[in-house]
Amino acid sequence: MAIKQLIKSTSGWLYLNSPVGRQQLQGAGVILMLHRVLSNDRAADLPHRNELCVGPKAFEHLLVWLRKHFDCVPLMEILQPNALRSERPRVALTFDDGWRDNAVNAFALLQKHQVPASIFLSTDFIGSRQRFWWESLGETLWGSHGDKARMHLIECLHARKHPLPVLLDDIDVERRSLALLHYLQGLKSLAPQELEELTDECPKDSLPQALDWHQVRAMEASGLVRFGPHGASHAILTGLDDARLSEEIRRSRDALNNGCNRPLPVYCYPNGDNDDRVRQQVADHDYPFALGTGTGIYRGDGDPLNLPRFGVSQRTARHPQLLSWRIYRGARP
Template identity: 75%
Template sequence: MSIKYVFKRTGGWLYLNTSLGRHPLRGAGVILMLHRVLNNDRAAELPHRNELCVGPDAFEHLLIWLQRHFECVPLMTLLLADPESVPNRPRVALTFDDGWRDNAMNAFPLLRQYQVPASIFLSTDFVGSRQHFWWESIGETLWGSHGQVARHSLIEHLQHAGRPLPVLLDDIDDERRSLALLHYLQSLKTLDARTLSDLTEACPHGAQPQALDWPQVRMLEDSGLVRFGPHGASHAILTGLDDQRLHEELTRSWTALENGCAQPLPVYCYPNGDNDVRVREQVAAHGFPFALGTQAGLYRHDGDPLNLPRFGVSQRNACHPELLAWRIRRGARS
């Protein structure tokens, strides 16, 4: 264990366990960003999964820690709170991006057990469909989860797309290979949507859909613990769309939520967090007073409501939430 790692964990613990450390959080809110809760922790530990996935044990550990140090509130309660009203404990709101099926299967039972509210932001084209999220399908196929025949077939498709695999993706060491896969998947984000769709179709399709369906959405909403907002329709990066496609993406996602939910959130969640002045103006023109980005920082009511900061939750900092506290500490000083 490195000295830097010990320093961060110790500093994070002191930050939330001393009155001096907690002082920068007075009047502020913390918005956490999650994506998936897998059905076991070992699967979530490798680097190419760690940033977007947590396991059930880590997620439960995180919820217990949050309840010890924060008041866990719905997102809108945090966003609409009177900034002059300073609660006894800092507030935290949980958000999940994309609308993965495991949000209902693995995350919700723990949210219900600990009575922690959450907001899930749906890429609405995927809901109730067999359409697959490209980074999951491509990533797991390249990892070898679907066998070597499928892996080699996808490698050929990627070569035709001008994206040959780096040598490290054949490394015998799982940690190095997983880290190389993470960086490679991040590089694929620059491909156009059609190419990514074709590559996804070249991957094996699992027995279960990857996304929630509308009955699951309504079941979660009926619990009173979960609300839903838009995360794009197709999960296209909004900054790369022309004005017409941007309008269609914003409209289609909201229409789907109005039809599928009783009370959709008036909060947009940017796919990949990408936004610029043009996108924010269009989001505001479509009637959204708030939008979520991915830049780390505290919510203090005085920033841009159309680019709200969030702290990402990974398997690593869910297992060791003192590391998350350290990130929050850094955000409080920015």
Template identity: 80%
Template sequence: MVIKQLIKRTSGWLYLNSAVGRSQLQGAGVILMLHRVLASDHTANLPHRNELCVGPKAFEHLLIWLRRHFDCVPLMDILQPGTLRSDRPKVALTFDDGWRDNAVNAFALLQKHQVPASIFLSTDFIGSRQRFWWESLGETLWESHGEQARRHLIECLYKRGHPVPVLMDDLDENRRSVTLLHYLQSLKSLDARELSRLTDECPQESMPQALDWQQVRALESSGLVRFGPHGASHAILTSLDDQRLDEELSRSRDALLNGCNRPLPVYCYPNGDHDARVRRQVAAHDFPFALGTGTGIYRGNSDPLALPRFGVSQRTARNPELLSWRIFRGGQP
């Protein structure tokens, strides 16, 4: 595994620093997908947090690396490029969900390094104490809220037919975290109402998980951050009937129109899930662009309602050459 990682990192470095790599990336756009920037790199390192979270040191390391190899631009500069051209490839940062730590931890580093970003809000959560099920269930099962709360949730999950694996009691922290990651992934297929009921069995936290509208407006007024919709309730759009899909799209669009001065004309699919019906409805709600989770480089000739992105984890933020390896793979014909 170590040798494999070394080969990928070396190949990624060579790709960005070779004439062939520079030629392939010229005029191209790379869109990155992040979610959270935690207060500590140690907490972001564990497997059940690694994919959605980065720590502040890793995030700053990533920003420095990006500025060295790319022109860091707003998302719309990639989707609607102007007349000014650069030999360097462009990169745009996007954040999904609208976590409060985007303002508390990420923004200061974005400002320090003058890297613009787009944040896509699950609008029902903004300015409310509504909670993301993954965070509430995951951290309760991790015992972040105490053993009593953990035992109560485990009992509720068992009664509802979702027993927690025995390995969740493994003494090894890493194995326990991997088990939790796989368990949370298995719950993604549950009905949103069931996940909400399970979330209600978790302790309330001292601070809301999501941004509030005052924070949204403050970030927007900086000129460095713009906002777009990421669903209203974060429901998987492909699972909704036509009426609920229309309501979800309309509610999230209207919330951005009321809460922001310049909302992006870009929709961001919750969990990346979309199909032809969803794409038609997104276009009908006046969104010419939409972000998925498929990987690839944007060259302006792919479906604007299924834009590719590269996910950034704590691991790749700490080792950006792994990201350049994925960009190399995503840029192949």
């Protein structure tokens, strides 16, 4: 671990175990944001996967660490706390998008350690073969589907005037993966229709990328997992006109009401993007809470329609003391 990270890890550990830290965090709520749990840790280590993916060993390491330092509680226990509060800080896990590996890889570990979680579904993807553009484009460009598929997609991107950076052919794996991460981040500004067309140029996956409703209902029946909406099409809500925005929120709400027994009264903004107009629409559709991506501790104050979360990457899961450093930074008065 680099010296800077070592200092942060040590400081974070001292904070969690100091009287000052315990006092600042007493009764506070920490909401964590995850996306995927892959089948092996080496795949999650690469920079273009690191931010959204964790491996099973790293995820289990994180769960053990969380149970040691926090009360692991359902999200609604943080948002609507009981009168009785533990002296320990509380943490709630959330997963965005609704990836199939949430059921295949994450759920067994949540059950093993009895850690509850909330999963926010992009409902158009659930039970369908529809694909997340980031995954399809990223893995095709990485070469996971072979060189022929990679070259075809590169030609399509070049024709649309989205040429790849030179570093995407670098022989150094880390540099190449980091270049791919930055390139994919730059594609976020493209119109959803163009991203969908580019995704169609990628090879089909052998299995759906997203959960199906049978998996959703099975996890919900365990009592350990609850589900909420993360948009219908995963469109960035701030870029939609009023009519499309209302339809997007309504469609995801209706899908959850039909597919789940107890959908959460919490909306989760795709990409975290929201503004006054979006928050008002979410409130008008009877959601008292919504999750953003800004960092911070939840103490019952602030805007309930833009709740803070701490993102968890593979690096953070491997070294959760780094998370305690970020919590320290977010908990300061």
